[in-house]
Amino acid sequence: MTRGDFLGFGVMGVIMGGIITVPAAAFLLEPIINIDILGQSNVSDDWQEVGPVADVGVEEPEVFIVEFPLTQIYGDQEIQELSPEVPRSQEEFDLTNAVWLSWKAPILEQGDQGNSGDTIGVPERPAFLDEKREGFTPEEISEVEESLNILSNSCAHLGCPVRWIVNADGEGEFLCPCHGGIYDINGNWYGGPPPRGMYRYTQFEVRENGRLYIKHAYDVEEGIPGISTQEPYVV
Amino acid sequence: MIGRLRSQTIETGKFLADWMEDRTGAVTQLEHFLYEPVPKRGAWLYTLGSATLFLITLQFLTGILLLFYYVPTTDHAWNSVYYIMNEAYFGQLIRGIHYWSANFLLAVIGLHMARTFFTGSYKAPREINWIVGVVLLLLVIGLAFTGYLLRWDQDGFWASVVGIKIGSYSPFIGPYVTHFLLGGDVVGPATLARFFALHVWLLPAMIAPFIGIHLYLLRRHGEFGAEFEYTDRISKLHERQREEGYRQHEFEDDEEYDYDDELDEEGGTTRHRRDDE
Numbered sequence: 001m002t003r004g005d006f007l008g009f010g011v012m013g014v015i016m017g018g019i020i021t022v023p024a025a026a027f028l029l030e031p032i033i034n035i036d037i038l039g040q041s042n043v044s045d046d047w048q049e050v051g052p053v054a055d056v057g058v059e060e061p062e063v064f065i066v067e068f069p070l071t072q073i074y075g076d077q078e079i080q081e082l083s084p085e086v087p088r089s090q091e092e093f094d095l096t097n098a099v100w101l102s103w104k105a106p107i108l109e110q111g112d113q114g115n116s117g118d119t120i121g122v123p124e125r126p127a128f129l130d131e132k133r134e135g136f137t138p139e140e141i142s143e144v145e146e147s148l149n150i151l152s153n154s155c156a157h158l159g160c161p162v163r164w165i166v167n168a169d170g171e172g173e174f175l176c177p178c179h180g181g182i183y184d185i186n187g188n189w190y191g192g193p194p195p196r197g198m199y200r201y202t203q204f205e206v207r208e209n210g211r212l213y214i215k216h217a218y219d220v221e222e223g224i225p226g227i228s229t230q231e232p233y234v235v
Numbered sequence: 236m237i238g239r240l241r242s243q244t245i246e247t248g249k250f251l252a253d254w255m256e257d258r259t260g261a262v263t264q265l266e267h268f269l270y271e272p273v274p275k276r277g278a279w280l281y282t283l284g285s286a287t288l289f290l291i292t293l294q295f296l297t298g299i300l301l302l303f304y305y306v307p308t309t310d311h312a313w314n315s316v317y318y319i320m321n322e323a324y325f326g327q328l329i330r331g332i333h334y335w336s337a338n339f340l341l342a343v344i345g346l347h348m349a350r351t352f353f354t355g356s357y358k359a360p361r362e363i364n365w366i367v368g369v370v371l372l373l374l375v376i377g378l379a380f381t382g383y384l385l386r387w388d389q390d391g392f393w394a395s396v397v398g399i400k401i402g403s404y405s406p407f408i409g410p411y412v413t414h415f416l417l418g419g420d421v422v423g424p425a426t427l428a429r430f431f432a433l434h435v436w437l438l439p440a441m442i443a444p445f446i447g448i449h450l451y452l453l454r455r456h457g458e459f460g461a462e463f464e465y466t467d468r469i470s471k472l473h474e475r476q477r478e479e480g481y482r483q484h485e486f487e488d489d490e491e492y493d494y495d496d497e498l499d500e501e502g503g504t505t506r507h508r509r510d511d512e
Contacts, residue, residue, distance in 0.1 A: 028415075029415065030418075031414040031415060031417060031418050031419050031420070031425070032411050032414050032415055034419075035410075035414050035419070035420050036410055036411060036414060041420050042419040042420060042421065042423065042425070043420065043421055070419075070421065070423045070424070072418065072419050072423040072424045072425040073418075073424045073425050073428060074308065074424055075423065075424050093309065093310075093423060093424055095421050095422075095423060157400075158396070158397040158400040158401060159393075159396040159397060159399075159400040160393055160396070160397060161393070178393070178397060
């Protein structure tokens with residue numbers, strides 16, 4: 001075998017190998033290419049309504065179900081609108097998220113992640129909410145936005161849904177049923193395996209009608225593995 | 236009358252077996268495959284491998300049956316499982332077998348591994364078989380994990396979320412593993428489709444050749460037992476085979492079938508093994 005043969009063989013081998021493997025690999029790894037390289041999401045980027053903020057009490061957080069339209073495979077918008085006169089799969093596929101809303105409680109003593117939780121005071125609910133449920137002024141809107149905790153129910157440990165429970169002493173906490181992660185009413189770490197506090201929605205706005213709207217985006221902390229560490233999305 | 240019928244049946248059977256043997260050698264292969272000396276002490280423990288094989292076969296068979304009714308889409312998966320459990324004839328039985336034999340499979344694999352470990356059967360020359368066994372264990376765990384989501388109920392859904400999120404903790408490739416399994420950035424239709432593909436095609440297709448290699452290597456080196464029992468029994472087996480060979484030789488004197496060659500080969504391996512252990 002001459003050097004020319006060897007080079008020719010190598011070049012042909014790379015081309016033939018590429019023809020065989022690249023399409024199959026790209027076909028399989030589509031989500032990795034879309035999300036991790038191109039930074040796209042399957043979740044709709046529109047504002048979704050959560051609910052009236054006046055429903056959230058002082059003592060306990062309130063849970064709201066929010067559905068984000070999802071464009072995956074047969075849920076893809078383009079496919080669903082393909083033939084409106086002969087509907088084939090005219091169903092909307094949603095990602096159902098439970099959102100916990102609570103009023104921020106003042107942190108009296110900063111805790112230490114992994115050792116002790118925060119010492120907190122009584123949650124502070126804007127006083128004007130007792131009188132009106134809608135028709136907020138811009139000042140009132142910003143007051144509500146500043147004093148609201150908007151938390152995902154997906155546990156920061158392994159993603160199970162957390163719930164609010166009140167223990168025998170009358171103290172409430174978010175508890176994860178899977179491995180016993182505990183968070184306080186602010187959603188900050190209080191006990192158990194989670195490496196951080198609950199995920200917070202980072203894009204939200206309260207509108208004049210007294211309702212909260214959010215987008216599917218979370219605060220992802222560097223160095224803590226979540227469902228994704230590169231894009232601000234969790235389950 | 237009945238006696239004649241019986242002898243006729245036996246004759247036909249023999250004729251068919253000989254016919255097959257002449258053309259494919261299947262009968263000899265089958266005998267070679269079925270006869271295996273097993274250590275006398277703790278003989279029952281040596282059935283755990285067969286139990287595993289039996290349960291995996293059950294998984295394949297009941298899995299094929301379930302595929303006739305199961306629909307792998309997010310809006311129909313749970314309904315189709317409900318249909319199998321409540322409407323389809325014997326659906327509860329077939330899905331029950333699939334479910335329970337999957338559970339028992341993991342338990343039996345654990346016992347099988349423990350037996351292999353405590354009898355030292357992973358030692359030379361059987362290391363490769365241990366490694367292949369570990370690959371099989373990982374594939375079975377993968378099958379158990381992907382099968383759980385297919386029911387698309389709360390139980391399977393959250394178990395899969397936890398499993399996927401465990402994958403996200405893997406160093407460097409965490410997000411890639413997660414997004415590969417999710418088929419997107421959240422759990423949705425793509426996740427179910429992917430898990431379905433992994434569960435019914437990719438992983439079974441991978442597990443089948445590894446089972447073949449596992450069995451081939453087992454037949455090559457035999458079961459491991461106390462040396463005494465082992466050599467004693469294997470020599471008895473070869474003696475019996477030799478006798479059978481001679482007997483056949485007398486019948487088929489004119490045929491060109493060299494049993495001595497085969498015997499030498501077999502004898503050779505026995506001697507070799509004796510040297511080894």
